[in-house]
Amino acid sequence: MFFIDAELIRLLAFVLGVIGFVALNAAYLVWLERKEAGHIQRRIGPKEVGPFGLLQPLADALKLMTKNLITPDGVDPILFKIAPILVMVPAIMSFVTLPFSDTLVARNLDVGLLAVFAFASINVLGLLLGAWGSRNKYAVISAARVVSQNVAYEIPMLVIIVTLVMITGTLNLHEIVTLQTGGFWHWNVLKFSASPLMPVAFIIFFICMLAETNRAPFDMAEAESELVAGAFTEYPGMGFGVFFMGEYANIVVGTSLATILFLGGWDCPLGLFPGVHWFLIKMYALIFVVIWIRWTYPRTTFYGLLNLSWKILIPVAFFNLILTSAMLKVF
Amino acid sequence: MDTDAITRPLEAVPTTAVKTVDYKARGFHLEVSVSPQHLRDVVTVLDRTGFFIETITGVDWLGEKAALRKEAEAAAAAKAKAAAAKAAKAAEEASAEVSTEESPAPKAEKAPAPVAAPEAPKQPEVPQTDDLEAVYDFNRYDTLFRVAVRVRVPRDTPEIPTISEIYPAAHWHEREARDFFGFTFAGHPYMVPLLLPEDADFHPLRKDFTA
Amino acid sequence: MNAFAPNPTNETFVLNLGPQHPATHGVLRIKLVMDGEYVVEAEPVLGYIHRMHEKMGENRTWAQFMPNTGRMDYLHALAYNHNFACIVERAAGIEVPERAEFIRVITSELNRISSHLLWFGAFILDLGGFSPLLYAFDDREQILDLLETVTGSRLTYCYFRFGGVYNDIDENFEAGARAFVARMRERMPMYHALVTKNIILMKRLTDIGHVPAEMCRKYGATGPVARGAGIDFDVRKHEPFSIYPRFDFDIPVYHEADSMARYMVRMDEIEQSLRIIEQALGAMPEGPVMAEKVPKTLKPPKGDYYHAVETARGSFGIRAVSDGTNTPWRLKLRTPSYSNLIVFGEAARGMLLPDALALLGSLDLVIPEIDR
Amino acid sequence: MTAYFKEIISGTWSLFVGLGITIVYFFKPVVTLQYPHETLPMTPRYRGHIDLVWDEVRGTNKCIVCNGCMKACPSNCITLAGEKAEGGKGKVLTQYTLDFTKCSLCGLCVEVCPTEALDFSKEYNLAGFDEKDYVFDLLKRLEAKHS
Incomplete structure (x- = not known):
């Protein structure tokens, strides 16, 4: 007889599902981005391939895949090839512990929040190695920017997370959402009983999320008017494609995390019909905002970003931490 | 703009010839001709009085x-x-009563040839080689006053001192003039082709250049 | 100034910015010696698209050179047309009919706005903002459509002739120009709200990229670069040509000498150009658009001539040497971007790469004009 | 200290204003034209490449072979030839070639023509694979149009 662990099958199904979800998201977020950018700029965006240009991502993927995978002269072949995977895989791994709904979660880890952040920090390593390995001056400048940017932004982000963990008292993502159920006034973003600065904390988290995923206005890593394509300058075809997908996967992780931590996950704003659809609505709304921001603002500079982090975000985050702990102690 | 305030120090520089120009017809006010040795003195005067440099124009003559x-x-x-005609006229007047209807014109037309022939080699001040000219255009921000400084050098040894320490802008203008005309700007710190390829050894704006 | 001071080390590297780089807007190459992200030395390398218009001018008649003028600064081609027409008119003593002068001013100012709009979009694109480019193009499209109805082309105009203009304008053009002035006045507050007052943009431009007045004088910088440094210099007022003295307009001058000042000068200039267009449309006389007595083969008298106009980028001067024949002996084209770019080498020293590129964008370079 | 907070508040406000502007445009109709599917009519003065004009009265072109356009052209892209008209006086055009690869669309040839035999075509869809496709035989084009 076959003794196959049911849990293992479930896990495999979930991993496959997650990979499919991520790939589909990465492809269609490109479509969404182009469409949204188009309409913001009063154009249509992709429209030729399929209805509303819906088949455009497939055409793009096909184009990228048929391109020759060149390994340029002088690059470190191992680092050069491993880097895109190092960006992609941790993003997929993060999904393992993200609860999409009450039941839809691959592994409900007790240290889920910690695991997500552990995986998220590998992403930077991938970019650094890829840039370093491709031996391009633009790429190396970009790598230096990515690393210091991430170091600067992990601090306010983690301070906000510490505040949140103090409020909820758990690192289990599923539990964090469960504590927020019952309508939008229970969500962490509006938990004024813990701290009156919770909306500000959410904004800081959101800004840090943008910076961590290298999205505009913090896209200094691939600032195309300065560094051509930054860390991806030397990457051809699908090497670039995987980086690209990894970036969008990271955005999905970031917005999912924001949904879970602050917006009540799968909880309905009015306490009715909770479920995965609410999670997806909130997540895509946040992604819409991310794209909307990208097509509105110019890019910051490197020192502008550090100034923002050290002079505004970190003090405010710490102030929020102290305020929260005081309020938790008092009430 | 007080023209005198500019012309007096300019005239003080040796070898200069300062000439006011009809602005309406020509588009600039003052024309300063100077020998290459004293160009820097003229430019220093202009710099001190607050002019900015517009361009350096090379002209191949x-x-x-x-x-x-x-x-x-x-x-x-x-x-x-004319002299012959006059002479003829005088002769005609003198002989008016002698010859009546005889035309003096054909005689006068024949006359200049022997007169002009010895005159042609009597032009030693015109040398055999042609000139390259560099025209430096200066202008002011506060009032309308354009000065054109002209320097002429022989085509085969077109050496002019650089003014790039006085006006850093001349750094590029001089490189451009060298590219196109083959001037040598003595003392220029970085004389590599600016607009032509690095290994160009031709000067396209010289009139005898053919592609 | 920068929040960090450069930390001098001996480890510099050379970064080749261009000839194909998104921020150089054409084929300009800048050899940067970098210390980390700090620019130690910046040397622009030119000549990748040099077409030798000056030699072309010596090989064709005065009239045949007219199409070339529009191809140097393709963004403000009409000003280049204008200057060449003016210098030949000055040399040959041709009087231009009044209506033609009005048409010249209106079309040239429309062209100036279109040039500034394109610069605006491209500059914000250099700074990483995408949408303002498309909004600016939307407005610029209106101008190009208008100019197309009267000149027949959209970019490299060859519209002015010695003694007038090629075509007369009609009521449709006048109505269109009036509508555009109204539309642009409505759009300017949007641009200021979306871009000028944006904190990110302000942080990127204020106190960055100083080009002070004395540096402008030493390098011969003109146009918005000089006006951003507090120099009240605009050829339209300073050395009036055409019928500009008849119009009531201001020269925007900012004293900060940074990238923001240059940005503001250009944005204010759009409004001033709108004022000129409005006044010119109101005072438009009737009459011919071509001078009657223009000789068929033009032979300006011997001598050299200078004429300058204010283009969108600064003072564009032509020094023409005529030998009395129908072809110019020498045509020297003094282009503003060329002089403005020389400043970059000194001004960019010690800056961070993104700031240096913001400075480069704020100089508003058109490469074919540098490599004329 | 007040400057610090003022900057935070005004800066944040400016960011929201920007978002407000772009979202308004997001819901406004698009202004672009979907080019190959939709086209705009060309303006009457549009300067395409030159074309010979058909003379309705005489049923031929208007050219008198004065070579004015050939001489006026700055880039020497016009070559034309004519022969003595049979019977009548003047000349008849036998060949008119425009090398469009050199043409800069300046219109000096149209302007110089004494009989208005030249005009701008309204063609702008000009793309091809061979340089030789752009050496137009204008006489043939005219005859093809009117036969």
Whole structure:
């Protein structure tokens, strides 16, 4: 007889599902981005391939895949090839512990929040190695920017997370959402009983999320008017494609995390019909905002970003931490 | 703008010839001709009085000397012709009562040839080689006053001192003039081709250049 | 100034910015010696698209050179047309009919706005903002459509002739120009709200990229670069040509000498150009658009001539040497971007790469004009 | 200290204003034209490449072979030839070639023509694979149009 662990099958199904979800998201977020950018700029965006240009991502993927995978002269072949995977895989791994709904979660880890952040920090390593390995001056400048940017932004982000963990008292993502159920006034973003600065904390988290995923206005890593394509300058075809997908996967992780931590996950704003659809609505709304921001603002500079982090975000985050702990102690 | 305040220090520089120009017709106010040795003095005066440099224009005067010679010859011929005509007229007047209807014209036309011929080699001030000219255009921000500084050098040894320490802008203008005309700007710190390829050894704006 | 001071080390590297780089807007190459992200030395390398218009001018008649003028600064081609027409008119003593002068001013100012709009979009694109480019193009499209109805082309105009203009304008053009002035006045507050007052943009431009007045004088910088440094210099007022003295307009001058000042000068200039267009449309006389007595083969008298106009980028001067024949002996084209770019080498020293590129964008370079 | 907070508040406000502007445009109709599917009519003065004009009265072109356009062209892209008209006086055009690869669309040829035999075509869809496709035989084009 076959003794196959049911849990293992479930896990495999979930991993496959997650990979499919991520790939589909990465492809269609490109479509969404182009469409949204188009309409913001009063154009249509992709429209030729399929209805509303819906088949455009497939055409793009096909184009990228048929391109020759060149390994340029002088690059470190191992680092050069491993880097895109190092960006992609941790993003997929993060999904393992993200609860999409009450039941839809691959592994409900007790240290889920910690695991997500552990995986998220590998992403930077991938970019650094890829840039370093491709031996391009633009790429190396970009790598230096990515690393210091991430170091600067992990601090306010983690301070906000510490505040949140103090409020909820758990690192289990599923539990964090469960504590927020019952309508939008229970969500962490509006938990004024813990701290009156919770909306500000959410904004800081959101800004840090943008910076961590290298999205505009913090896209200094691939600032195309300065560094051509930054860390991806030397990457051809699908090497670039995987980086690209990894970036969008990271955005999905970031917005999912924001949904879970602050917006009540799968909880309905009015306490009715909770479920995965609410999670997806909130997540895509946040992604819409991310794209909307990208097509509105110019890019910051490197020192502008550090100034923002050290002079505004970190003090405010710490102030929020102290305020929260005081309020938790008092009430 | 007080023209005197500019012209006086400019005239103080040796070898300068300062000439006011009709602005309406020509588009600039002052024309300063100077020998290459004293160019820097003129430019220093302009810098001190607050001018900015607009551009350096090279002009190749190939064939100018030949044209001048021809012109001089023609002028001499005309002069001789006039003199001959006068002489003829005088002669005619003198002999008015003698010859009546005889026309003096054919005699006068024949006359200049022997007169002009010895005059042509009498032009030693026109040398054989043609000139390259560099025209430095200066202008002011506060009032309308354009100054054109002209320097002439022979085509085969076109050496002009650099003014790039006085006006850093000249750094590029001089490189450009060297590219296109082959001037040598003595003392220029970085004389590599600016607009032409690095290994270019031709000067396209010289009139004898053919692609 | 920068929040960090450069930390001098001996480890510099050379970064080749261009000839194909998104921020150089054409084929300009800048050899940067970098210390980390700090620019130690910046040397622009030119000549990748040099077409030798000056030699072309010596090989064709005065009239045949007119199409070339529009191809140097393709963004403000009409000003280049204008200058060449003016210098030949000055040399040959041709009087231009009044209506033609009005048409010249209106079309040239429309062209100036279109040039500034394109610069605006491209500059914000250099700074990483995408949408303002498309909004600016939307407005610029209106101008190009208008100019197309009267000149027949959209970019490299060859519209002015010695003694007038090629075509007369009609009521449709006048109505269109009036509508555009109204539309642009409505759009300017949007641009200021979306871009000028944006904190990110302000942080990127204020106190960055100083080009002070004395540096402008030493390098011969003109146009918005000089006006951003507090120099009240605009050829339209300073050395009036055409019928500009008849119009009531201001020269925007900012004293900060940074990238923001240059940005503001250009944005204010759009409004001033709108004022000129409005006044010119109101005072438009009737009459011919071509001078009657223009000789068929033009032979300006011997001598050299200078004429300058204010283009969108600064003072564009032509020094023409005529030998009395129908072809110019020498045509020297003094282009503003060329002089403005020389400043970059000194001004960019010690800056961070993104700031240096913001400075480069704020100089508003058109490469074919540098490599004329 | 107040400057610090003022900057935070005004800066944040400016960011929201920007978002407000772009979202308004997001819901406004698009202004672009979907080019190959939709086209705009060309303006009457549009300067395409030159074309010979058909003379309705005489049923031929208006050219009198004065070579004015050939001489006026700055880039020497016009070559034309004519022969003595049979019977009548003047000349008849036998060949008119425009090398469009050199043409800069300046219109000096149209302007110089004494009989208005030249005009701008309204063609702008000009793309091809061979340089030789752009050496137009204008006489043939005219005849093809009117036969």
